[in-house]
Amino acid sequence: MDHLTNRLEPPLQHILACAAALAATVDATLWLVGGVVRDLLLELPIGRDIDLAVEGDVTRLAPLLATTLGGTITARHPAFGTATLAVDHWIIDLAQTRTEYYPQPAVLPVVQPAPLTTDLARRDFSINAMAIRLVADDGRLLPMPLFDPLNGAVDLAARRLRLLHDRSLRDDPTRILRGVRLAARLNLTPEPATAAQIETALTNGYLALLTPERIQTELCLTLSEPDPAAVVALADRWQVTSHIIPGLHWSSALAERLARYRHDEAGIAGLAPAEPVIAGLLLYDLSEDDLQAVRQRYHLPTPFRRLLIELSRLRSLAQSITTTLSPSQLDALLHSYSTATIAVLHYAATTSTASLIARYLREWRPLRPPLTGDDLQAMGVAPGPQLGRLLRDLRAATLDGTVTDRVTAERWVYQQLAAARS
Known part of the structure; x- marks a missing residue:
């Protein structure tokens, strides 16, 4: 337990040793705190977020660390004695050790500097209230004992x-x-x-x-x-x-959807951002009223808001998606929806339908006809409704295999133009 920091990646050990040495030059003491200490005890992988408690002046230390470590200060809140640095791929949160008082429930606290022992006692859970002092010598972290005045390690073991x-x-x-x-x-x-x-x-x-x-x-x-x-x-x-989230409950169907996503046998997960897809899988069974309540209550980023709106419509189309559909017919149903929403439907669908949607996402949705709008204009098609219609029909013909290359595409276009003139 005296050598927990030895489990950190060597580059992170180097960063923390430099930080400790710099802190000493401005009469500050650094402590590794929170989830990193907990996960070191559990021998779990350490994420990119590193929490450091500072007994000293964060506003003085943060710019010194950023300059020396080649990092960037991404946020600072002097009233709370906090600052955030991006150093390599790590996000380092500095927080002056403090005591805090909440004048009302659920509001931000009023804070004052305080020793580390007081700071740990104001935290949430005992397993997050452990610390390791960072002390450096000759560019290396020295092994330091776990500081655990609130018996978090005992709770963690139990x-x-x-x-x-x-x-x-x-x-x-x-x-x-x-x-x-x-x-x-x-x-x-x-x-x-x-x-x-x-x-x-x-x-x-x-x-x-x-x-x-x-x-x-x-x-x-x-x-x-x-x-x-x-x-x-x-x-x-x-x-x-x-x-x-009213209406959200665990169910075996919810668990199965998320298990399919984790296993991702069809290789779909990489086609859309993870967070909107997981959100859609969690909320898939919500009623229309509950989905609308979520949209109204939370200020959702555009991809999430779009997904919830589309999810309501796409769920109603799920029964129409069958293996009897041609690629162009399937595209006509799905092309207007985001990839994330279609991915949600894939993980929520039955096996045969899921396989069809997976093929659509991997093969057919990215497919582009051999000719562009500029090519069609060069062939004599004027800009306007006819051009748009030909492009749509050309995509359908490409999806269904009628058009396979530029030669067959040009032949197909001339046939369409001749038919329109006759």
């Missing part, structure tokens, strides 16, 4: 989720959603006092006090979990889902 104080969920109800994610990912069980606090917070409607933006941030983090279905299943058991 797979126990424990809140650190009795006002925790009143102060910040997003901790309920964070707790669900952690418990699902790490197979944790809330200890009795924590379970009681969660039940009380839900009964008192604390989640409804949060802005939609704060809940949406937590939902986006759920989309990037290794097993979002497990998060939904646990949120259902904790009776959380109705507070954030």
Whole structure:
């Protein structure tokens, strides 16, 4: 346990050693804190987000680190003593150790500098309240002991989720959603006092006090979990889902859809961004009213908003997609929908339909006719409705194999023009 930082990648060890040495020059002390320490104890892979607690002046240290490490300051919040640096592919969050006071439930806190021990005690769960001091010598991190005044390592070994104080969920109800994610990912069980606090917070409607933006941030983090279905299943058991997305519940069908996505036997996952597709798979069974409620409640980015709108329409077309359709007929049904929405339908469909949609996404949707609009104009087709119609029909003929190359495409166009004149 004294040598946890040895498990970090050597390039990250080098960055943290440089950071520790630089911090010492401005009378600051750096601590590795939070999820990285927890995951080092569990011997899990370390992500790109690195949390550092700073006993010292973050506003003075951040620009020094950025300049020396060749990084970029991507955010800074002097009122909270925080700054974010991008260094290589890591995102390093610096936060001055602090105490905090929440004047009302679910609002941002008032903060003041404080020692590390106080800072750890104001955090959410004991397993996130462990730290390792970063000390460097000759460009290398020295092995330092785990600092664990709140017994997070004991809780972690027992797979126990424990809140650190009795006002925790009143102060910040997003901790309920964070707790669900952690418990699902790490197979944790809330200890009795924590379970009681969660039940009380839900009964008192604390989640409804949060802005939609704060809940949406937590939902986006759920989309990037290794097993979002497990998060939904646990949120259902904790009776959380109705507070954030009415109509969303775990089901075996939901789990099967997400399992198909994870296994991705047809190789479709790489064709669309993961987050909208996973969101669509989670929300696939919602009623039209519930989908509309999601769109109204949350300020969704355009790809998510488009997906929810399209999902309502595309689900109604699912029964029309059969193996008897020609490629052009299938394209006529699907070409106006985003790739993400069609991918959702693929993972939600029956085996035969899923295979057809997969072929459409891989082979037919990207297919382009041998001739462009410019080519058709060079052949004497004037801009206008006829040109648009010929391009559409030429695509259909290409999809169905009637047109296979430029020669057959030109012959096909001349035939169409002759037929139109006769």
